[in-house]
Structure formats: C-alpha cells, structure tokens
Amino acid sequence: MRLCSIAVVALFFSLWVTQAFGQQQTPQLGLTSASSPAPSPTPIVFSAQTLADLKRLQEAALRSDYAYRQVAHLANNVGPRLSGSAQAAKAVEYVASELKAIGCEVQLEKVMVPHWVRGEETAALVQFPGQAENTTQKIVLTALGASVATPPEGLTSEVFAVKNFDELKALPREKVAGKIVLFNYPFDKQMAAEGRAGEAYGEAVVYRSDGPSAAARLRAVACLIRSVGGADYRLPHTGLTDYANDAPKIPAAAVTAEDADLIADLARQGLVKMKLVLTPQTLPEVESANVIGDIKGTEHPEQVIIVSGHLDSWDLGTGAIDDGAGVAVSMEAANLIQKLHLKPKRTIRVIAWMNEENGSAGSKQYAKDHGKENHFAAMETDNGAGHPIGIHIKGKPEVKKMLAPVAAVLQESGAGTLDLVEHCGADIEPLEKAGVPSFSPIQDSRFYFNYHHTAADTLDKIVPKELAENSVVVAVLAYALANMEQPLPR
Ligand SMILES: [Zn+2]
Structure with missing residues (x-):
C-alpha cells in the first residue's frame, strides 16, 4: 500500500517536473528583443526591471520569517476565530494594526456575521x-x-x-x-x-x-x-x-x-x-469586518489586485492551516513589496476575509460594496500551507501564456506549473463569476484534510520553509500582475 502510493506520488512529481521544464523552454514573452524584425511583434508583457524585481521578491520571501510570525500570532496568541467570537474581533484588530505598520492604507469594512456557539x-x-x-x-x-x-x-x-x-x-x-x-x-x-x-x-x-x-x-x-x-x-x-x-x-x-x-x-x-x-446555540448576529489594506498603484491606482485569505476559522483547533496561513502569506506579499521599496503600478489590496467558514458574509458584503470597481485580478490562498508547485488560473487560456515568464521565475522555488481551473477560492467567487481573472497557489494538499476543521489544525502543522514558498508564489504573482505591461484578457 505504502510503496504503491509513493510510486504514484513520484509519478506526479515527475509529471510536474516535465511540465515545468516545458515551460522554461517556451520563449519568454517579456524578453522579445525590440530590434528583431518579426512580422507581428509579440507585445512585451513584463519589463526586464519587473522580472528582476520578481527575483528579488522571491529571494526575500524565502529568507523572511514574517509570514510565519503572523500565522503563529493568529494561531497561538489569538486562537480559534469563529465568526462572532471575541477572538475573531481580536484578529481583525491585530491584522489591521500590522497592515498599518507596514504602510498599507487600511479600512475595516463592516460585515454582519452569524454567531453560532458550540x-x-x-x-x-x-x-x-x-x-x-x-x-x-x-x-x-x-x-x-x-x-x-x-x-x-x-x-x-x-x-x-x-x-x-x-x-x-x-x-x-x-x-x-x-x-x-x-x-x-x-x-x-x-x-x-x-x-x-x-x-x-x-x-x-x-x-x-x-x-x-x-x-x-x-x-x-x-x-x-x-x-x-x-x-x-x-x-x-x-x-x-x-x-x-x-x-x-x-x-x-x-x-x-x-x-x-x-x-x-x-x-x-x-x-x-x-x-x-x-x-449549540445560534445567538444574534454580530458586527464584524473584512480587513482591507491597500498599497496604492503609482500608474493605475484604480486597477485593483486582490491578495487574500480568510481570517475566521473553526473553533476546534486554532485555525493555523485554515486559514491563518492564507492571511499570513497575503500580509507577507505586502510586507516584502514595502520592504524592498517596490512601486506597484496597480493597487495591491490585501484582504483578510471574515466569515468564509459559516456564511461567506465577508465575501458577499465586499462584492456588494466594491462590485463596480475595476478589479484587474483576484487571488486567494485557502488550501493550507503545503509546498506549492505553481498557480491555478481561472481565466482565458491566453493568461497562462502571458504568465510564462512568471512561471520561469517561480520554477526556481519549485512552483513553475500553471494550470487552468474552474474555481480558485470561495471568497473571490463573486469576482470570478463577474469575469475577474482569478488565481490561487497550487498547494500540496495530500495531508491537508487530515487536519482540516479538527482540533489538530494547529501551528505545528506548518513547515516554515513551505509557508515561505507559498509567500514566494503570492508575492511574485501579485507584483507581476500589478506591473504587467498588458491588460489580462477577459
Ligand atoms: Zn478555509
């Protein structure tokens, strides 16, 4: 049994590697030479400067322990964060103050949430x-x-x-x-x-x-x-x-x-x-909030890229892998962009969603309040903290081609696969349905559902190196989307 499953896993890994090498060999759209007399020149998607900055982000994310410290605080200090609980309120306060500290423009946006207690x-x-x-x-x-x-x-x-x-x-x-x-x-x-x-x-x-x-x-x-x-x-x-x-x-x-x-x-x-x-009891609804932190774009501040995870969790464990990790890597993306003094051309918006687990009130409220805004892309991390092998894309097949240079960078940390899928995340679903190109890291989730929604969803299930690898994917993709020279096809 055991050998058999290892063989299957080995096969999958070799498929990923093959795919990744294939991608590395495809010509990089970002590196088209201006002097080549091609009959229909491929438009540049990423400038040489952007590609260099993506590499810097990748290296910085692998060295940083910021994301791990965030999820450790959420899981160990705040604890379980079921909607309506005192811990959920404390988590909102904490993430807002952290995002302010790294220089984001922060808003708490009101969400009425159910308050169910075990x-x-x-x-x-x-x-x-x-x-x-x-x-x-x-x-x-x-x-x-x-x-x-x-x-x-x-x-x-x-x-x-x-x-x-x-x-x-x-x-x-x-x-x-x-x-x-x-x-x-x-x-x-x-x-x-x-x-x-x-x-x-x-x-x-x-x-x-x-x-x-x-x-x-x-x-x-x-x-x-x-x-x-x-x-x-x-x-x-x-x-x-x-x-x-x-x-x-x-x-x-x-x-x-x-x-x-x-x-x-x-x-x-x-x-x-x-x-x-x-x-159990269902108590009256409670006022809570989505935490929203913007790094305003320098050229197209009205175009928004969402980078997100959900802040609420179930009450049995401490919500480390579901989804303290997703919030932490999203915060890390903003932290690194600020630390490296990078200037995103479009607005990067970190969102810590409220109430994904029992109602999605945060997601629905955001869609109501912000649905008419210009969302360039949306990203959500909500499949744990396992080693990422690439990016899920809900969008046109051309998006995958355009992101090949990003995949080439990510392949250096083992995450060069680009896969088209039908769905990327529960909280960004209203945006997906409205046609906003959506993304999520492809995470190793072979063990995720052993702990999911149990008392064992605790900090020790997170391997710091793997969490940092997820930060790489989220930070690199967020900045790449913010600084693309072309719009994404819809
Ligand atoms: Zn979740």
Whole structure:
C-alpha cells in the first residue's frame, strides 16, 4: 500500500517536473528583443526591471520569517476565530494594526456575521448487539456548524447507517421517522494521496451540507455524518451544514471515521440505540469586518489586485492551516513589496476575509460594496500551507501564456506549473463569476484534510520553509500582475 502510493506520488512529481521544464523552454514573452524584425511583434508583457524585481521578491520571501510570525500570532496568541467570537474581533484588530505598520492604507469594512456557539456534545450507544450488562459505548463526535440543539437532556433513539443519498431514498419513510440517520460516506484517502484531495473533499462534503435536511425530510430526529477528512486518529471534523428551507432543522454532528464504522457494523447486526446530547446555540448576529489594506498603484491606482485569505476559522483547533496561513502569506506579499521599496503600478489590496467558514458574509458584503470597481485580478490562498508547485488560473487560456515568464521565475522555488481551473477560492467567487481573472497557489494538499476543521489544525502543522514558498508564489504573482505591461484578457 505504502510503496504503491509513493510510486504514484513520484509519478506526479515527475509529471510536474516535465511540465515545468516545458515551460522554461517556451520563449519568454517579456524578453522579445525590440530590434528583431518579426512580422507581428509579440507585445512585451513584463519589463526586464519587473522580472528582476520578481527575483528579488522571491529571494526575500524565502529568507523572511514574517509570514510565519503572523500565522503563529493568529494561531497561538489569538486562537480559534469563529465568526462572532471575541477572538475573531481580536484578529481583525491585530491584522489591521500590522497592515498599518507596514504602510498599507487600511479600512475595516463592516460585515454582519452569524454567531453560532458550540455547547456540550456527547454521544453513547446505550443498546447494541452483544452489549455487556450496564455498559455503553462512547461515540466521538462534534456538532456541525449551524446545528440546532437536542433537548438539554439529550435524545435517545435508534441509529442506523446508510452509505449515500440513494440508499436513504430507497428506504420507506417509517424506517427513518423518529430515528437517527448516519451517512457513512468515506472520504477517499487514496484520491487524496494521489494529489486530488480537493476532489475527494468535494465528493464527501455534500453529506455534511445536505445530509441533515435529506434525513429530516423523512422525519429523522437527528443526523450524523462520517467526518469529511483523512486522518485515522479518531478526530471529528466539523464544518458548516446547510439546512434547506423545505425541511425541519434537526441536530447534526460529525462522528469520527472510526465511530462511523463502529455504528455501521453494529447496526448491521441488530438494533442500536444512541443517546445524543448537542447544545449549540445560534445567538444574534454580530458586527464584524473584512480587513482591507491597500498599497496604492503609482500608474493605475484604480486597477485593483486582490491578495487574500480568510481570517475566521473553526473553533476546534486554532485555525493555523485554515486559514491563518492564507492571511499570513497575503500580509507577507505586502510586507516584502514595502520592504524592498517596490512601486506597484496597480493597487495591491490585501484582504483578510471574515466569515468564509459559516456564511461567506465577508465575501458577499465586499462584492456588494466594491462590485463596480475595476478589479484587474483576484487571488486567494485557502488550501493550507503545503509546498506549492505553481498557480491555478481561472481565466482565458491566453493568461497562462502571458504568465510564462512568471512561471520561469517561480520554477526556481519549485512552483513553475500553471494550470487552468474552474474555481480558485470561495471568497473571490463573486469576482470570478463577474469575469475577474482569478488565481490561487497550487498547494500540496495530500495531508491537508487530515487536519482540516479538527482540533489538530494547529501551528505545528506548518513547515516554515513551505509557508515561505507559498509567500514566494503570492508575492511574485501579485507584483507581476500589478506591473504587467498588458491588460489580462477577459
Ligand atoms: Zn478555509
């Protein structure tokens, strides 16, 4: 098993290398000689000065520990930053003051956010085949974000498992009514190991978002899902559930992969009853903010390049990889541009988004307030802090060609791949949909979903060198976009 996955990974690495060499050999648009009598001269995309500055940024980012110090402060000193919490408010204050200190023009832009707080969360199997007298089996779980509560003393009911939506739909309503439904849909760890963790997540996460309402439509009294993630340490993964309007809201929690297998195994053998206590609360909305820090462009200040990550996090861990890292590398891009006294021609706008995890209120508010502005490009880092191998591009295929000289610079730190994709980031999605060319680092996310939304999303999961490599991608791309000699095609 182990050798097999290493071989697959090796294959992927060799593919990346091949791709990267291919890119290095393509003629650099930025270096077209003015004297060559080409019939239709290729327009210069990057000046020699810009390309030299990109190299300086790359070297400086690899030497700097600024990004690491930022994520360390957010994770260790501020802590978990769920929307509406005192820590989220403290994080807003902190990032604003840091961005001011490096010379950005800073705005706090008001966002009303949901305020959901976790309560008690316990579960035990109180009846099951082969049970020893006067015993129960503890079940490890965590409430899903937005979940409603059980009665304070809990509820006790039969629990049974289905593999997927089809299996649930095939059941008669009386089989489901009054029961606790468990969706035991596994996260595909092999797919993640092969470098397609995002796809594996996408396949499984629909049970977290839509499972509770699907169960409620058949009159289930509570819904459990198998945690969406890859680790084997009996850790539950939280995350938002999305109650539909046409179904009653029922309590919803994620059990660990191990506990999901346990329940499914016992339920196959006979009647299993669970006592479930979940006491989360939804409090009134709270005023919070997106933190916005601009370095104004010297030639086209009205043209904006967004460089961003989200400041809020789930509450179980300390939000280091999701997404303190994304905020930190975005801050680092601005920090390095200022430190090297570089002058971006277009405006570079660092945004620390609020409420990505449970509502995207920050993203929606920004789109409302700034939708009519001239956004040249948008970037978001929200896939952890693993080694980056290049850049995802949501845009016209020509964008990829234009950025070949940037890829050649990035290849020196192992990040020379340019890949066209359909989607780059949750917070920049409204801009993507409006046709703004969008970007995100391609990060090694083979291990990301082992920790994602768990108590183990903590600072130690970040390798400082890999974080710095992400800073390289973000800083180099941001400055390249700001100083391109041509507009990006739309
Ligand atoms: Zn995130």
